[in-house]
Amino acid sequence: MERVNEAATFAARKGFEAGVFSQPSIHKLAYAEIRSRFGLSAQMAVRAIGKAVECFARDKTVCPVFKPHGAITYDERIFSFKGLDRVSLWALPEGRVIVPLVYGEYQKQRFDRIKGQADLVFRKGKFYLYCTVNLPASAPIQPGEFLGVDLGIANIASDSDGNRHSGSEIKSVRHRHRRLRTKLQKKQTRAAKRRLKQLAGSERRFATHVNHCISKQIVAEAKRSGRGIAVEELMGIRERVKAGRKQRAVLHSWAFSQLRLFLAYKAALAGVTLAAVDPRNTSRTCAACGHCAKENRKTQDQFRCCACNHEAHADINAAVNIGRAACKPAALGELCKMSHGSVKSRRL
Ligand SMILES: [Zn+2]
Numbered sequence: 001m002e003r004v005n006e007a008a009t010f011a012a013r014k015g016f017e018a019g020v021f022s023q024p025s026i027h028k029l030a031y032a033e034i035r036s037r038f039g040l041s042a043q044m045a046v047r048a049i050g051k052a053v054e055c056f057a058r059d060k061t062v063c064p065v066f067k068p069h070g071a072i073t074y075d076e077r078i079f080s081f082k083g084l085d086r087v088s089l090w091a092l093p094e095g096r097v098i099v100p101l102v103y104g105e106y107q108k109q110r111f112d113r114i115k116g117q118a119d120l121v122f123r124k125g126k127f128y129l130y131c132t133v134n135l136p137a138s139a140p141i142q143p144g145e146f147l148g149v150d151l152g153i154a155n156i157a158s159d160s161d162g163n164r165h166s167g168s169e170i171k172s173v174r175h176r177h178r179r180l181r182t183k184l185q186k187k188q189t190r191a192a193k194r195r196l197k198q199l200a201g202s203e204r205r206f207a208t209h210v211n212h213c214i215s216k217q218i219v220a221e222a223k224r225s226g227r228g229i230a231v232e233e234l235m236g237i238r239e240r241v242k243a244g245r246k247q248r249a250v251l252h253s254w255a256f257s258q259l260r261l262f263l264a265y266k267a268a269l270a271g272v273t274l275a276a277v278d279p280r281n282t283s284r285t286c287a288a289c290g291h292c293a294k295e296n297r298k299t300q301d302q303f304r305c306c307a308c309n310h311e312a313h314a315d316i317n318a319a320v321n322i323g324r325a326a327c328k329p330a331a332l333g334e335l336c337k338m339s340h341g342s343v344k345s346r347r348l
Contacts, residue, residue, distance in 0.1 A: 138271025148323025158315035228273035230326030
């Protein structure tokens with residue numbers, strides 16, 4: 001891992017200095033030297049160059065320096081599973097090594113579907129092999145009804161059945177970290193900086209875990225009741241400028257995009273139709289009588305209709321509107337782009 005990362009940094013520098021950023025052009029410049037200098041196998045050298053190229057694909061203005069224990073990619077030529085509990089990996093100094101591995105129930109069931117590449121990741125003293133699996137998406141059912149889901153910040157997801165999946169666990173972790181973070185930021189030492197990074201990482205992983213749980217529950221409920229799932233469509237840039245406070249906040253949150261993505265692929269795998277509806281007015285329209293007015297929304301949480309006095313939690317009221325909007329023919333025509341077929345792979 002350390003040699004590959006050194007080699008990737010070397011390849012990046014060679015390419016950067018020469019102003020070339022593609023696999024073949026950096027290969028020409030650096031391959032032979034990588035082989036002799038870092039003692040890598042042919043395919044490992046190719047992978048090291050690939051790491052630099054991938055980085056340049058995102059940003060050509062900086063020359064990356066890779067961390068000694070950054071993730072490295074293995075492909076079929078340099079790794080293979082040997083039965084259920086062993087993996088053969090190319091490693092220094094002697095070439096192939098057979099490494100025993102452990103995995104959970106979920107991974108076991110999908111073992112035969114592992115495809116192509118795997119990332120070797122080193123975290124907290126342990127090695128992890130991240131594999132990609134291909135799962136066939138079930139044929140979507142054409143639903144007559146939709147479970148409306150309102151995605152937000154205060155409540156991560158609220159559905160039209162009246163369930164609110166709050167972000168309270170995430171918030172309490174964030175809160176716990178905040179004081180520690182302020183303290184660390186004042187310190188400016190290298191150890192403090194490292195600790196800050198760790199905190200950010202653990203927060204992110206926890207939020208990902210929560211997103212997995214929430215999306216799983218929503219998809220399971222839609223599947224069980226034979227309904228589709230409706231979410232608000234993400235708006236284009238022009239509308240975004242005019243968007244309300246909630247929409248703006250939501251659009252900038254990676255956790256929000258991740259939840260949408262999780263919903264999309266889990267729905268596709270389960271054969272649940274996902275529809276995206278126009279987000280305008282979903283939060284100010286009364287789910288009982290259809291009266292639409294800004295004044296209906298009393299506070300962030302509270303909805304009370306000025307026309308019929310219908311009262312509900314604002315997010316739930318919005319979720320009902322979203323579910324209903326998806327049943328209209330116009331909305332069905334706009335079936336979400338991220339829906340079926342496009343999301344088949346996921347990481348274990
Ligand atoms: Zn009303």
